[in-house]
Amino acid sequence: MSAASRPSALANLSVPALVAQWARIVDDAERAAGLTPGARRDDPAHDPRADADVRHELALRLRARPTTLETREMLAELDAAYRAATTAVTTCVHGAARAEAEQWTAQREWYYWRAPHGAESHGAPPRGADSHGAESQRA
Secondary structure: OOOOOOOHHHHOOOHHHHHHHHHHHHHHHHHHHOOOOOOOOOOOOOOHHHHHHHHHHHHHHHHHOOOOHHHHHHHHHHHHHHHHHEEEEOOOOOOHHHHHHHOOOOOOOHHHHEEEOOHHHHOOOOEOOOOOOOOOOOO
């Protein structure tokens, strides 16, 4: 994500705060998918792109400055849970033009190619092959 397009609120958060925010996002995704007990999140104002932006900010930070094994293992667990709670899609949630401009790929920035289960029937990109993000990414 270019510096100009980076959400400033995310840039001001620490890595532990971003990890905590990602954990909440994953928990919400699991609840919405019915994978954990609790109320479904049916908020029409919810924007999955903002969720993916949190994970992307984490990836940028970890590429610039590696973190502890404990943090990497926690992220791997959270990422696996997020993949289980979402569906791979063929189009970046920000759109193909933005993905190309930012040089994002479905393999490296896998979180931009995920949508809530069933979202493809509500205007999200169509469901794609699970190869988009099937392997765990460390950053």
